[in-house]
Amino acid sequence: MRLVKFVEFSRKIVAVGKNYAAHIKEMGSEVPSKPVFFLKPATAYVTEGNPIKIPKGCTELHHEVELGVIIGRKACDVEEKDAMDYVGGYTVALDMTARDWQLDAKSAGLPWSLAKGFDTSCPVGQFIPKEQISDINSLPLWCKVNGQMRQNGNTKDMILKVPFIVSYASNFFTLEPGDLVLTGTPSGVGQVKAGDCIEAGLGDIVKIKFDVVNKEK
Numbered sequence: 001m002r003l004v005k006f007v008e009f010s011r012k013i014v015a016v017g018k019n020y021a022a023h024i025k026e027m028g029s030e031v032p033s034k035p036v037f038f039l040k041p042a043t044a045y046v047t048e049g050n051p052i053k054i055p056k057g058c059t060e061l062h063h064e065v066e067l068g069v070i071i072g073r074k075a076c077d078v079e080e081k082d083a084m085d086y087v088g089g090y091t092v093a094l095d096m097t098a099r100d101w102q103l104d105a106k107s108a109g110l111p112w113s114l115a116k117g118f119d120t121s122c123p124v125g126q127f128i129p130k131e132q133i134s135d136i137n138s139l140p141l142w143c144k145v146n147g148q149m150r151q152n153g154n155t156k157d158m159i160l161k162v163p164f165i166v167s168y169a170s171n172f173f174t175l176e177p178g179d180l181v182l183t184g185t186p187s188g189v190g191q192v193k194a195g196d197c198i199e200a201g202l203g204d205i206v207k208i209k210f211d212v213v214n215k216e217k
């Protein structure tokens with residue numbers, strides 16, 4: 001199995017949220033007492049050359065740039081000290097979020113599945129082998145909209161670090177080769193509209209560019 005093509009065989013996207021203090025603050029949220037996880041289906045992936053589609057009825061689509069961790073080996077109940085052995089590599093990803101739907105769901109105490117899991121809600125870049133990144137805890141991650149910097153963060157500000165996230169998630173979801181683990185977004189999230197162009201990256205190691213369109217049908 002070649003992880004380079006992880007999108008073709010990945011079965012799920014496991015995402016952690018509320019993992020950067022500045023983003024928690026900008027959302028007016030509280031630091032959670034336990035890790036917050038949600039899932040996106042594999043149908044959420046979109047790769048470069050294809051647009052991000054605003055789902056019908058969404059009035060406030062937000063970008064959230066995130067470090068994506070790509071699982072290299074089946075991981076079930078792994079200990080934190082061993083977790084990096086199960087990581088194959090990394091990518092840059094966008095956790096596209098229908099913020100209006102998420103706020104409705106939050107106030108009704110309902111799940112975020114539609115807000116976070118609609119088709120094209122997970123744009124991703126290419127696979128970067130883990131050996132190519134010397135320090136995953138000190139990596140700039142950024143997002144521009146129409147050439148303007150919106151998010152300019154660094155993985156050093158993650159509250160939960162990659163080994164903990166992989167280990168914790170593996171206690172509940174068996175992580176399989178190719179699966180993507182999203183690690184939360186730094187501050188600066190904001191709205192995009194049809195006609196916008198989003199660029200995002202991990203430093204200058206990997207970069208993505210996507211157009212935003214309205215979903216037609």
Ligand SMILES: O=C(O)/C=C/C(=O)CC(=O)C(=O)O
Nearest residue numbers: 017018019027029064184185
């Ligand atoms: O606190 C909120 O209202 C929203 C949080 C999120 O959308 C969680 C994430 O996806 C994240 O922090 O990256």
Ligand SMILES: [Mg+2]
Nearest residue numbers: 064095184185
């Ligand atoms: Mg997110």
